[in-house]
Amino acid sequence: MFPVPDTLQTAGLTEKQAMEAAYDEGCRSFTFRKNIYADAEVKQTLISIQHYKCCFCESKIGHIDDGDVEHFRPKAASRQAAGAPFIQPGYYWLAYHWDNLFLACTKCNQRHKGNLFPLQTPGSRALSHLHDVAGEDPLFIHPEHDDPAQHLTFDHENIVPAGNSERGRATIEGLRLDRTELTQHRAEMLSVVKALYDVVALFPEEEPVLREEALRILRLQQLDHTAGKHQYAGMFRAWFRRHPVPQAGSGN
Ligand SMILES: [Zn+2]
Incomplete structure (x- = not known):
C-alpha cells in the first residue's frame, strides 16, 4: 500500500477547506493549484501504482510522455455528454482527493475525457461538497474500484x-x-x-x-x-x- 502523498493532506486539505468555505459564501468558480494535485510525490506515487500505464487505455506512457494527473471526477466543471452544457462548479472538493487522482495519457485525458463525466441518473449528480458522491452512478468505469x-x-x-x-x-x-x-x-x-x-x-x-x-x-x-x-x-x-x-x- 502506498501512503497518501503529504501535500494532499496538508496544502491540499487547506485548499479544500478554503473552497468549501468560499462555496458557502456564494462562490461558484474556483482556481486550482497544479503544484499540489500534480506535485512530484503525487505523480511518482501514481506512476509506481499504475506501472506508468494510462488508467484508461492501458498504454505505457513513460517512454514518450510524462502523462497527466487526471481527475476522475472533473474538478472545474463536468459534462453529461460531449457537446452538452458545462455543469459548474465541478467536483472542486475532490481536486486534491487521493481517490480521485490517476495517471492518464494526454489523449485519453485531454483529447477525449476532458470534462466528461456522465451518470446513469444525471439528477443524482453531486453539485457541491454538501452532497455525497456515493449517491451517484457514474457511467465511466472507475480505474481502481x-x-x-x-x-x-x-x-x-x-x-x-x-x-x-x-x-x-x-x-x-x-x-x-x-x-x-x-x-x-x-x-x-x-x-x-x-x-x-x-x-x-x-x-x-x-x-x-x-x-x-x-x-x-x-x-x-x-x-x-x-x-x-x-x-x-x-x-x-x-x-x-x-x-x-x-x-x-x-x-x-
Ligand atoms: Zn490513455
Whole structure:
C-alpha cells in the first residue's frame, strides 16, 4: 500500500477547506493549484501504482510522455455528454482527493475525457461538497474500484474493445478506447503471442521436446503479459481466456 502523498493532506486539505468555505459564501468558480494535485510525490506515487500505464487505455506512457494527473471526477466543471452544457462548479472538493487522482495519457485525458463525466441518473449528480458522491452512478468505469473485465471485452481479432454493459460501452465511447492508433498498437503487441501460439500448433505430437519448449515460452509470455504491470494486460487476459495454453504435464 502506498501512503497518501503529504501535500494532499496538508496544502491540499487547506485548499479544500478554503473552497468549501468560499462555496458557502456564494462562490461558484474556483482556481486550482497544479503544484499540489500534480506535485512530484503525487505523480511518482501514481506512476509506481499504475506501472506508468494510462488508467484508461492501458498504454505505457513513460517512454514518450510524462502523462497527466487526471481527475476522475472533473474538478472545474463536468459534462453529461460531449457537446452538452458545462455543469459548474465541478467536483472542486475532490481536486486534491487521493481517490480521485490517476495517471492518464494526454489523449485519453485531454483529447477525449476532458470534462466528461456522465451518470446513469444525471439528477443524482453531486453539485457541491454538501452532497455525497456515493449517491451517484457514474457511467465511466472507475480505474481502481471497478473490474474492467466485467464491463468490456475485445472483439475483431481481440484488439477492439467492446462493451459488455452500458458502463463498458459508455467508457469505450467517451474515451475513444477503440481509436485506430490504439487498436493498431494493440495488434502489434498481440501479434508476437499469436505467432507463438500458432507455432505450438504446428509442432506434431512426434516432436514433444520442441513443442514443449515452445509451450514453455508461451506460458512465460502469458504470465508476463497478463500481469498488471504489462501494457494492455486486459486485452491479453481476454485473449488467453479464449486461447487456453496447455499447462505442463497436462498431456494436451
Ligand atoms: Zn490513455
